[in-house]
Every structure is written in C-alpha cells, then in structure tokens.
Amino acid sequence: GQNIDQPTEMTATEGAIVQINCTYQTSGFNGLFWYQQHAGEAPTFLSYNVLDGLEEKGRFSSFLSRSKGYSYLLLKELQMKDSASYLCAVRDSNYQLIWGAGTKLIIKP
Amino acid sequence: DTAVSQTPKYLVTQMGNDKSIKCEQNLGHDTMYWYKQDSKKFLKIMFSYNNKELIINETVPNRFSPKSPDKAHLNLHINSLELGDSAVYFCASSQDAPDLGVLTFGAGSRLTVL
Numbered sequence: 001g002q003n004i005d006q007p008t009e010m011t012a013t014e015g016a017i018v019q020i021n022c023t024y025q026t027s028g029f030n031g032l033f034w035y036q037q038h039a040g041e042a043p044t045f046l047s048y049n050v051l052d053g054l055e056e057k058g059r060f061s062s063f064l065s066r067s068k069g070y071s072y073l074l075l076k077e078l079q080m081k082d083s084a085s086y087l088c089a090v091r092d093s094n095y096q097l098i099w100g101a102g103t104k105l106i107i108k109p
Numbered sequence: 110d111t112a113v114s115q116t117p118k119y120l121v122t123q124m125g126n127d128k129s130i131k132c133e134q135n136l137g138h139d140t141m142y143w144y145k146q147d148s149k150k151f152l153k154i155m156f157s158y159n160n161k162e163l164i165i166n167e168t169v170p171n172r173f174s175p176k177s178p179d180k181a182h183l184n185l186h187i188n189s190l191e192l193g194d195s196a197v198y199f200c201a202s203s204q205d206a207p208d209l210g211v212l213t214f215g216a217g218s219r220l221t222v223l
Binding site for chain 2: 030031033035041042043045048085091095096097099101102104
C-alpha cells in the first residue's frame with residue numbers, strides 16, 4: 001500500500017529552528033509537496049521537490065532523498081504565525097497526490 | 110478576486126437530506142478536485158476531474174456525485190446524508206502536468222449532519 005508518515009505534533013520556540021520529517025512509500029514518485037494549513041483555513045502550497053537536495057525559499061527549506069524515501073521541511077527564525085499544520089504529499093506514478101496526516105506545529109514564546 | 114471559491118461556508122442539515130456544495134475557480138486551471146477533511150485533519154481525495162477524465166476514489170460512497178457544468182465549476186452533490194459525512198469539504202484546482210500537485214484550495218465548506 002501507499003503510506004506517508006509524519007510526526008503528529010511538534011513544539012518549538014519562537015526564533016528557533018524546527019525540522020519536520022516525512023517518510024513515504026508510494027507506487028512510483030513524481031514529486032513531493034509541502035503545504036501549510038492554519039487552523040480553520042485551507043491548505044496553502046509551500047514547496048515542491050522532485051530531485052534530491054535542498055530547495056530554499058526564504059525562511060523555509062525542503063529537502064528530498066528519493067533513495068531513502070525521505071523529506072524534511074526546515075523552518076528557521078520561527079514566528080508565532082508559523083503555528084499551523086504542515087502536510088506532506090507525494091505524487092505517485094499515476095500523478096495522484098498521496099497525503100500525510102499532517103504535523104501540528106506549536107510555537108511557544 | 111478569490112481564486113477558488115466555494116459555497117456555502119457552513120452547512121447544517123438533518124440526516125437523510127440531500128445537499129450541494131458549489132465550487133468555482135477563476136485561475137484557468139485544467140483540473141478540479143474535491144477533498145474531505147475529517148476531525149483528525151486527514152485530507153482524503155474524493156474526486157478529481159478535468160475535461161477528459163473523472164477519477165473517483167473507490168472508497169467514496171455513490172451518494173456523493175460531482176457535477177461539472179464547465180471547466181471552471183465542479184459542484185458536489187450529496188444524497189441521503191449520514192452522520193459520518195460531517196466534515197470539512199475542500200474544493201481545489203491545479204494546472205495539468207507538470208504542475209499537478211500544486212493545488213489552490215478553496216476556503217472549505219463545513220458540513221454538520223445532525
């Protein structure tokens with residue numbers, strides 16, 4: 001079967017760095033996506049990796065290792081507004097998105 | 110200027126009723142989707158649709174049916190509502206490959222079945 005694993009919840013301190021991991025087992029791979037979802041709101045697209053390595057976008061970076069079936073989202077200089085759920089999703093060989101259950105990130109002052 | 114808009118935002122109804130949720134996108138995207146997000150916050154794909162193909166998640170009961178009058182609209186009809194249908198339903202859209210996966214979501218429609 002297809003499976004995406006992420007931690008259910010993480011806590012970090014304002015101003016610090018946090019890494020949210022995602023491991024996947026899917027039938028084929030055509031890209032990995034990270035989305036942010038604030039409570040009561042719609043998910044919004046953050047980043048996309050299709051090749052191994054690190055993609056940086058301001059305070060957010062996403063890393064991919066296809067051989068290990070592993071990705072992480074790195075958030076630097078955490079702000080209170082970064083409190084949200086972070087969803088990992090993988091596009092399989094049929095170009096269907098397989099979603100993880102999301103990681104709820106709690107930022108403390 | 111909302112990119113993906115869905116109505117209503119909140120819907121409270123009785124078991125057994127039939128209801129619809131409407132969705133419209135003004136992004137010119139090729140593919141539209143309906144997702145269900147339950148209380149555990151897990152996003153489940155229900156349907157994806159473009160002008161070529163309707164893909165139905167086989168776990169979706171046939172009480173749920175998508176209707177697309179044109180490329181910019183994908184409505185969701187639900188017959189004989191059940192308690193377990195209570196959830197937030199998100200409409201989304203995306204361009205065709207290579208951007209499939211970069212989804213723009215609507216604000217969600219919270220359905221409560223009593």
